[in-house]
Amino acid sequence: MADEVAVLGFNLSMFDIRVRIALTEKGVKYEYKEEDLVNTKSALLLQMNPIHKKVPVLIHNGKPICESLIIVEYIDEVWKEKAPLLPTDPYQRAQARFWAKFVDDKVHEVAKRIWTGKVGEHEADKKELIENLKHLEDFLGDKSYFGGDKFGFVDIALIPFYKWFSSYEKVGNFKLDCPKIILWGERCLKNVESVSKFLSHEKDVYEFVQMYRKMTGMD
Amino acid sequence: MADEVAVLGFNLSMFDIRVRIALTEKGVKYEYKEEDLVNTKSALLLQMNPIHKKVPVLIHNGKPICESLIIVEYIDEVWKEKAPLLPTDPYQRAQARFWAKFVDDKVHEVAKRIWTGKVGEHEADKKELIENLKHLEDFLGDKSYFGGDKFGFVDIALIPFYKWFSSYEKVGNFKLDCPKIILWGERCLKNVESVSKFLSHEKDVYEFVQMYRKMTGMD
Structure with a gap:
């Protein structure tokens, strides 16, 4: 029996993009089911991820796997x-x-405080x-990718955030200073087809951020 | 050459206890170096975990591994x-x-807000x-341990928190309602020697919590 693989996702979610990149790198065909997170979550999402009720969920032969980094490890093992x-x-x-956990805890969480928060109140977060x-640049060093010569786990963890950098800068009115990460991001886009296929466009990200900030009364 | 294994820890740290239980279950001998976190962090800790500057750190043949769940996976692989x-x-x-990540994100983080926070301000956290x-009880079901018949990864993740439950209750002035987890905790203590060896005493935990709350001006 062929594997039945589906992803419950949201197109702009950095976590969802990790999963689609991993599946594509592995050459696994899957059905993509986009959730309408702004309005209402699907019955399937609530059934497949009853604990967190969040995308992404990988459904493999009927069984759900949740949490993006755990999904990517699962994909790598299967x-x-x-x-x-x-x-x-x-x-x-x-x-x-x-380092993948560092991306979640120390890049995503800190950046989220900036792009979802009140303008002018996040000086310490910007510095952090x-x-x-x-x-991350120190760990990357002179390697092409975080694991060495080949695109791998830490690259998958970080790359979806790359197209959010300009939104962080615009909302926070500051400049990120990470030339090595920029070079690495462009290298991923140029050399890794799944990255160029699934990475969000900066414009779409910024529109989403603006919409989210209006919805939450921040702008 | 024999393996050189050391743990930089702090006796009451739930995360440190995970590592000591895992090493002991594997029969790995190690040197335990307790950190004086209240006063000053050792030069060794700052050198071995320059990013987070936190215990526990496993040092295996001179190389540091950080983050307790990552350390436990490493121990399991080596x-x-x-x-x-x-x-x-x-x-x-x-x-x-x-479920191990759930313990970190949804048990530890929520409980920490209660035991480090202002009395009376954490009603939603207590409910959560x-x-x-x-x-967790639903996932445990009728199994002896979270993974089935044998003590394993999720048990190691959760068990160090078991002796903190009464401190959560005292500080928050509420009752946890988890009879299955209590039975499971007692089962671990009775059947798993490393658990009974390393688990903190409730009294010591509560003294630490009181000391911490005085230090941070909460009591």
Whole structure:
């Protein structure tokens, strides 16, 4: 029996994009079901992710897997022959998991406070975001991708945020200073087809951010 | 060459206890270096975890691994013969990772707001904590441990918090309602030697909580 694979997603979600990139790198065909998060969540989403009620959800032969980084690890373990995403060495695996978690905790969470928050109230967050991107640049070093020569787990974790950087800058009225990350982002876009296919456009992200800020009374 | 293993920890840290339980389950000998977090962090800690500057850190043959759940996965991958902690099936592995992350995000984070916060200001958090423990009870079901018959990854993630429950209740002046988790906690204490060895005493936890609350001006 062929695998039945579906993704419950939201087109602009950085977490959803991770999953679609991972599946595409593995050459796995899937059905994409976009959720209308602004209005109402589907019965399928509530059934498949009853705990968090959030996208993305990967549904593999009827079974749901939730939380984007956990989904990407699952994809790597199930379809292990093609395009390995995590290294095989335990220490390097731990490092990859550490930096992917760092993206969630220290890039996404800090940036979210800026783009969802009140203008002028997030000076410390801006400073922290710049510092955290510097830590990522230090880990990247002179490598092409975070894991070395090949696009992998940490790249998948970070790349969807790349097209949000300009929105962070516009809302926060500040400049990110991360030339190495910019070069890496452009390298991913140029060399990795799934990245250029699924990455959001800056304009769409900024429109969404503006809409969200109006909806929440921030602008 | 024999493995050189050390843990930088803090005796009452739930995250540190996860690491010591995992190493002990695997029969790995290690040197324990307790940090004096209240006064000053050691040069070794700052060198080994320059990003977060937090315990626990596992140092294996000179290389640092940080973040407790990532450390436990690392331990499981390096010393894989004895006492497997994660299941081998990818779906069950994803489930184990999901619930371990749930413990961090939805038990620890919510409980921390209660025990570090102002008395009387955390009604929604108390309700949420009770609900989240119910979700864990649903996942536990009639199994002895979260993964089935054997003590494993999710058990290691949650068990160090068990001895904090009474402190949450005292500070928040409410009752947790989780009879299945209590039975499970007692089962772990009775059947798993490393748990009874490393779990904190409720009295010590409460003294620490009181000291912390005085230090931060909450009491």
